[in-house]
Amino acid sequence: MRKNIVYLIVILILSFTGCNSRTDKAHELKKMAVVISTLNNPWFVVLGESAVERAKELGYEATIFDSQNNTSKEAEHFENLIAAGYDAILFNPTDSEGSVSNVKRAKQANLPTFCMDREINSLDVATSQITSDNFSGCVALGEYFVRKLNKKGKYVELLGLVGDNNTWNRSKGFHSVVDYFPELEMVAQQSADFDRSKAMEVLESVMQSNPDIDAVFCGNDAMAMGAYQALIAAGKADSVMVFGFDGAKDVMDAIKDKKIVATAMQSPRQMAFTAAEMADEFLKGKRDFSKKTPLQVKVVTQENIDEFGAYGSDN
Amino acid sequence: MNKVLKYSILVVVLGLALYNSVNIEPLDQIKKSKSDLVFNAASYATDFMSNKIETLPAINASNFLGNISDDLENYTKQKGKKLGISDEYSFIIEGEARITEIEEEYVTVLLEENQELRISTEFIFGNAIRDGSGMANIDDYQNTMDFNSISVELNNIVRETVVPSFKKKAKIGDILYFKGAVTIDIADTQINGIKVIPMIIKFSD
Numbered sequence: 001m002r003k004n005i006v007y008l009i010v011i012l013i014l015s016f017t018g019c020n021s022r023t024d025k026a027h028e029l030k031k032m033a034v035v036i037s038t039l040n041n042p043w044f045v046v047l048g049e050s051a052v053e054r055a056k057e058l059g060y061e062a063t064i065f066d067s068q069n070n071t072s073k074e075a076e077h078f079e080n081l082i083a084a085g086y087d088a089i090l091f092n093p094t095d096s097e098g099s100v101s102n103v104k105r106a107k108q109a110n111l112p113t114f115c116m117d118r119e120i121n122s123l124d125v126a127t128s129q130i131t132s133d134n135f136s137g138c139v140a141l142g143e144y145f146v147r148k149l150n151k152k153g154k155y156v157e158l159l160g161l162v163g164d165n166n167t168w169n170r171s172k173g174f175h176s177v178v179d180y181f182p183e184l185e186m187v188a189q190q191s192a193d194f195d196r197s198k199a200m201e202v203l204e205s206v207m208q209s210n211p212d213i214d215a216v217f218c219g220n221d222a223m224a225m226g227a228y229q230a231l232i233a234a235g236k237a238d239s240v241m242v243f244g245f246d247g248a249k250d251v252m253d254a255i256k257d258k259k260i261v262a263t264a265m266q267s268p269r270q271m272a273f274t275a276a277e278m279a280d281e282f283l284k285g286k287r288d289f290s291k292k293t294p295l296q297v298k299v300v301t302q303e304n305i306d307e308f309g310a311y312g313s314d315n
Numbered sequence: 316m317n318k319v320l321k322y323s324i325l326v327v328v329l330g331l332a333l334y335n336s337v338n339i340e341p342l343d344q345i346k347k348s349k350s351d352l353v354f355n356a357a358s359y360a361t362d363f364m365s366n367k368i369e370t371l372p373a374i375n376a377s378n379f380l381g382n383i384s385d386d387l388e389n390y391t392k393q394k395g396k397k398l399g400i401s402d403e404y405s406f407i408i409e410g411e412a413r414i415t416e417i418e419e420e421y422v423t424v425l426l427e428e429n430q431e432l433r434i435s436t437e438f439i440f441g442n443a444i445r446d447g448s449g450m451a452n453i454d455d456y457q458n459t460m461d462f463n464s465i466s467v468e469l470n471n472i473v474r475e476t477v478v479p480s481f482k483k484k485a486k487i488g489d490i491l492y493f494k495g496a497v498t499i500d501i502a503d504t505q506i507n508g509i510k511v512i513p514m515i516i517k518f519s520d
Contacts, residue, residue, distance in 0.1 A: 119458075119459060121457055121458060122457060123454070123457050131459070133398065133399065133401070135459070135460070135463040135466075136398075136441065136442055136463075139440050139441050139442075140441075142440070143438060143440060165458065165459065165460065168460060169459060169460055169463065172460060172463065172464075172467075173463070176440060176463075176466075176467045176470075177438075177440050180474070270400070274400065290399075290454055291453075291454040292399070292453045292454055292456075292459065293399045293400060294398055294399035294400070294401075294453065294459070295399055295400045295401070296398075296399070296400065296401035296402060296403060298503075
């Protein structure tokens with residue numbers, strides 16, 4: 001009899017605890033994780049913070065995670081997010097190939113992932129991929145480059161991370177224009193990993209063997225600023241044209257000050273907002289998403305700079 | 316004897332297992348099957364330009380210019396094709412026109428309704444043909460570069476086959492039929508600066 005009473009009490013306690021935890025879960029805010037490749041670049045900081053801002057506006061708890069450009073670190077984040085019961089991931093991958101397995105793991109755990117800015121080499125694992133139309137942006141930038149150089153001259157190309165599809169979409173878009181003008185000669189094409197300091201070092205080294213260049217085309221704005229610093233140090237800032245890509249604040253200011261010739265504006269805010277809104281729609285039951293949603297990239301020049309704000313914000 | 320039989324059976328079983336676990340195929344065959352899996356943008360674009368453009372639906376160029384001048388935003392949203400989130404809309408247009416000017420980068424033509432239009436002969440870039448025709452869907456391409464390569468190859472065909480004969484034959488006053496692709500950015504409208512990427516040019520006798 002005494003044993004039965006003990007069992008009854010245990011069952012009652014357990015069922016109350018269960019009820020409480022269910023009630024807590026119902027009242028808990030749903031959670032979105034924002035996983036960013038690196039927070040060591042202001043452009044990605046804006047991307048991450050905008051995603052958190054929009055997710056919060058939509059009524060979610062949102063936390064930002066920094067992968068420090070390291071796929072293993074990113075894998076750790078994914079494992080933790082799955083274990084912690086997150087409801088959606090707004091994801092900026094570190095590597096188009098290496099990040100696929102992380103998104104796959106999330107999908108197996110029924111956790112939807114929305115890629116931002118960088119794509120992954122799989123159509124089956126992410127719910128949707130929201131990326132800049134890098135190729136078309138660089139086609140337009142390439143046309144402007146050709147006209148600014150009057151179809152002739154020597155130039156250097158600084159590439160981003162070689163494992164990132166964006167690097168090649170930008171480079172190929174640019175070359176799909178510039179290569180048709182035979183008097184435009186590329187004297188060097190080297191990677192500076194989207195990094196400002198590395199871009200400065202690479203250009204300084206390239207200019208030792210090619211002192212007579214007319215322009216530098218950079219795969220992002222951080223490298224454009226690094227290239228510009230190298231040109232200042234070499235006393236060539238006024239004679240060599242620098243072109244970037246991103247629409248970062250320092251480059252937008254440099255275009256206004258006529259230090260940098262042009263950039264291509266991709267809006268991290270619009271991308272992050274779109275990803276958060278898609279995740280919200282998913283969590284409310286929508287399942288029919290386009291696998292890829294490219295965002296238009298616009299060329300920003302010294303002539304039209306006043307129409308744009310940094311990072312695609314309203315001016 | 317028993318031992319010999321046992322070893323013989325073992326050897327036969329091992330031999331069969333080894334034979335079935337190794338599959339030898341000619342290297343050429345492997346290379347071919349791998350290359351079959353790689354998307355060939357050039358042949359895709361060639362097939363489109365050779366077999367599909369004659370029957371590709373197109374908007375009358377005069378009507379197109381009239382409509383975008385009357386109600387740009389509504390008309391482009393209803394009739395244009397765009398990629399993802401963008402202010403750019405692409406169209407396929409056609410018409411009969413008379414050549415009025417020949418420049419380094421363009422041939423300017425006058426349409427029946429006295430509207431001017433420029434046909435590009437040097438800056439043949441961008442996605443006007445791919446997006447205006449709707450020939451490809453980005454969701455079908457794992458690597459977006461494959462999707463972008465379609466535009467590169469379409470533009471190459473225009474640059475290598477359509478433009479040279481057009482430039483060679485074109486004289487001021489000539490009457491021609493054209494079908495081509497245009498892209499308009501509704502946030503940056505320069506209606507007078509619309510450029511047609513030519514797909515078909517036929518001169519009247």
